[in-house]
Amino acid sequence: MEIASLFQKKKVVFSLEIFPPKKTSSIDTIYKTLDDLKELQPDFISVTYGAGGNAADNSTCDIASTILNTYGIVPLAHLTCVNNTKEEIGLILDRLKENGVKNILALRGDINPDIPAKKEFSYASELVQYIKNRGEFYISGACYPEGHVEAENIEKDIENLKIKVDAGVGHLISQLFFDNDLFYNFLEKVRKAGVKVPIQAGIMPVINKAQIERMVTLCGASLPSKFTKMMQRFEHSPEAIREAGIAYAVDQIVDLISQGVDGIHLYTMNNPYVARRISESIKGIINA
Numbered sequence: 001m002e003i004a005s006l007f008q009k010k011k012v013v014f015s016l017e018i019f020p021p022k023k024t025s026s027i028d029t030i031y032k033t034l035d036d037l038k039e040l041q042p043d044f045i046s047v048t049y050g051a052g053g054n055a056a057d058n059s060t061c062d063i064a065s066t067i068l069n070t071y072g073i074v075p076l077a078h079l080t081c082v083n084n085t086k087e088e089i090g091l092i093l094d095r096l097k098e099n100g101v102k103n104i105l106a107l108r109g110d111i112n113p114d115i116p117a118k119k120e121f122s123y124a125s126e127l128v129q130y131i132k133n134r135g136e137f138y139i140s141g142a143c144y145p146e147g148h149v150e151a152e153n154i155e156k157d158i159e160n161l162k163i164k165v166d167a168g169v170g171h172l173i174s175q176l177f178f179d180n181d182l183f184y185n186f187l188e189k190v191r192k193a194g195v196k197v198p199i200q201a202g203i204m205p206v207i208n209k210a211q212i213e214r215m216v217t218l219c220g221a222s223l224p225s226k227f228t229k230m231m232q233r234f235e236h237s238p239e240a241i242r243e244a245g246i247a248y249a250v251d252q253i254v255d256l257i258s259q260g261v262d263g264i265h266l267y268t269m270n271n272p273y274v275a276r277r278i279s280e281s282i283k284g285i286i287n288a
């Protein structure tokens with residue numbers, strides 16, 4: 001099923017993101033996570049693709065295939081291109097097709113100074129074009145409510161986003177954010193620029209201080225004072241910070257749904273307990 005078509009059927013599309021277990025853990029740990037996440041009845045589950053972009057590692061494809069063929073849920077396989085050749089991407093696409101995985105989140109991937117880029121793809125829009133030419137997949141893309149960290153400014157980033165969407169993206173998922181007003185301002189600009197595809201808001205429940213420090217360094221999300229005060233107030237207690245983080249995420253989601261958001265994409269960090277708590281809190285309103 002094409003993910004973009006879900007937005008015509010549901011008021012709010014609700015999805016979850018997981019990542020393959022680290023190389024040091026068994027792949028089986030993900031099945032326990034999926035057993036729990038399945039009960040939340042997400043509209044789809046996305047699986048990240050290793051930051052190193054190693055074409056020899058098939059875990060994203062294998063997990064996406066399990067989500068579809070064992071759990072009966074639509075999978076969205078992430079795929080980055082900056083560290084892969086066209087031939088390597090072609091092989092990954094062949095494997096996804098053989099496993100029945102039809103939805104791909106086409107990404108450039110982060111530039112890692114320690115890994116020389118293969119230079120066959122420079123931007124996600126080129127990967128979108130490459131996948132589109134095969135005519136076998138549905139394509140989603142990423143967007144950045146505060147602008148991508150490398151972009152000159154938000155306007156330039158939205159111009160580039162339009163190029164990517166016009167290349168064949170049917171649906172977008174946003175980077176995480178903690179201030180809904182930033183997302184609403186972004187939506188206004190993006191719609192004005194002529195980007196018409198559904199846009200899901202990416203929400204990450206923050207449940208410990210180390211996580212937020214890592215996230216902010218990686219993606220540059222700004223933290224409203226309401227949020228930093230909350231973290232400072234509860235940082236002495238892991239339980240309190242988790243509860244406050246869940247409440248903050250629920251609050252963000254309720255506001256987004258009230259404002260008519262197309263969908264919510266929950267970055268679960270492979271934590272089914274937190275995903276369940278959030279899912280239960282919004283169950284009564286998500287498609288009311």
Ligand code: FAD
Nearest residue numbers: 048049051078107108109110123124142148151157160175
């Ligand atoms: P692009 O859309 O190519 O944009 C990258 C930069 O290039 C932007 O600054 C943009 O403005 C600029 N740009 C784009 N096109 C042009 C052009 N034609 N000319 C000039 N400049 C241009 N990373 C992983 O490694 N694995 C994952 O699984 C993963 N999943 C993600 C999921 C989501 C929802 C999001 C938001 C991000 C994810 N990332 C993942 C991170 C992502 O790979 C990085 O943010 C990366 O730096 C940018 O990828 P992109 O696809 O958005 O790139």
